Amino acid sequence: MASPVLVCGSMAFDTIAVFEGRFKEHILPERVQSLSVSFLTPSMRKEYGGCAGNIAYNLKLLGGNPVPVATVGEDAGDYLERLRALEIDASRVKVIPQTLTAQCFITTDLDDNQIAAFHPGAMSFSAQNDVSGAQAAWAIVAPDAKEGMFAHAERLHAAGIPFIFDLGQAMPLFDGADLRRMLQWAQVLTVNDYEAGVVEQRTGSSIAELARGLQAAIVTRGGEGASLWTKEGEQQIAPIAAAQVVDPTGCGDAHRAGLLYGLSLGWSWLDCCRLGNVMGAIKIASRGPQNHRPSREEISNALLQSYGIRLPV
Numbered sequence: 001m002a003s004p005v006l007v008c009g010s011m012a013f014d015t016i017a018v019f020e021g022r023f024k025e026h027i028l029p030e031r032v033q034s035l036s037v038s039f040l041t042p043s044m045r046k047e048y049g050g051c052a053g054n055i056a057y058n059l060k061l062l063g064g065n066p067v068p069v070a071t072v073g074e075d076a077g078d079y080l081e082r083l084r085a086l087e088i089d090a091s092r093v094k095v096i097p098q099t100l101t102a103q104c105f106i107t108t109d110l111d112d113n114q115i116a117a118f119h120p121g122a123m124s125f126s127a128q129n130d131v132s133g134a135q136a137a138w139a140i141v142a143p144d145a146k147e148g149m150f151a152h153a154e155r156l157h158a159a160g161i162p163f164i165f166d167l168g169q170a171m172p173l174f175d176g177a178d179l180r181r182m183l184q185w186a187q188v189l190t191v192n193d194y195e196a197g198v199v200e201q202r203t204g205s206s207i208a209e210l211a212r213g214l215q216a217a218i219v220t221r222g223g224e225g226a227s228l229w230t231k232e233g234e235q236q237i238a239p240i241a242a243a244q245v246v247d248p249t250g251c252g253d254a255h256r257a258g259l260l261y262g263l264s265l266g267w268s269w270l271d272c273c274r275l276g277n278v279m280g281a282i283k284i285a286s287r288g289p290q291n292h293r294p295s296r297e298e299i300s301n302a303l304l305q306s307y308g309i310r311l312p313v
Helices: 029-034 051-062 077-085 121-128 146-159 168-173 176-185 193-203 207-211 251-264 269-284 296-307
Strands: 004-008 012-018 043-049 065-072 093-095 102-108 114-119 138-141 163-166 188-192 216-220 226-230 233-237
Touching (some): 004 051, 043 051, 051 065, 051 296, 093 121, 138 251, 146 176, 163 251, 188 251, 207 226, 216 251, 251 269
Parallel strands (some): 012 102, 065 093, 163 188
Antiparallel strands (some): 012 043
């Protein structure tokens, strides 16, 4: 079995309802100070989500050994059963009594505008999920409660487990001092193009400058590929075309899984990023963060066609 990878982050349920109209036709700008609206949503679906859940799912598709580190509520029975059915080690998913699992309620209209409400629930207690004593080849600290992200990072650093810092949706929680503190412990920073600009603004340093204190820094750029900084300098990773563009939700998590799997195999940073690009392109062609089901052979063939390398047998 592949070496364990600790995946620290959120696990959540996403409830997505579709309003078969347009918000702008039902919201009066002159009355927003006393807004009260209701939308009929004939179609609705519930998705398994959260960064730790999504990354673990994609790592398992690759043949990795993900160990999600997350806090969930008493309503998470079906999510835990799903992890077991996928043969994902759920031993470090902690159930917090008298809480609900983090949940996002999203209503979207025909123009793809969204109105969302997020309940953090058990995620707020993520710092209680202690990874001290764990063994792993690599780890990732993905978006979660801020206190939990710092607790995981400090404990991983103390244990000598290298980890990726994935800022993601936690970006509003981190000021410049927070970012610099986290990067003192991390080996890798991964952000998207927009997040990279925010990191540079808040720290006063460029990504290239920050990378000098890390093993690597990676900036994903969607359909334009990715940029990689290491001590050897900067490299551009060419993009690959997705079969179709359906839903970007969870693409960043799929990319992180590709990075982690490559690292667990001892691949070069360049090839890890290439695998990340492949996983992101596969994910974007499917609706929802955990509904794509490529075989390992299909992933390997896509990697071969795009970059001339294969997954190990």
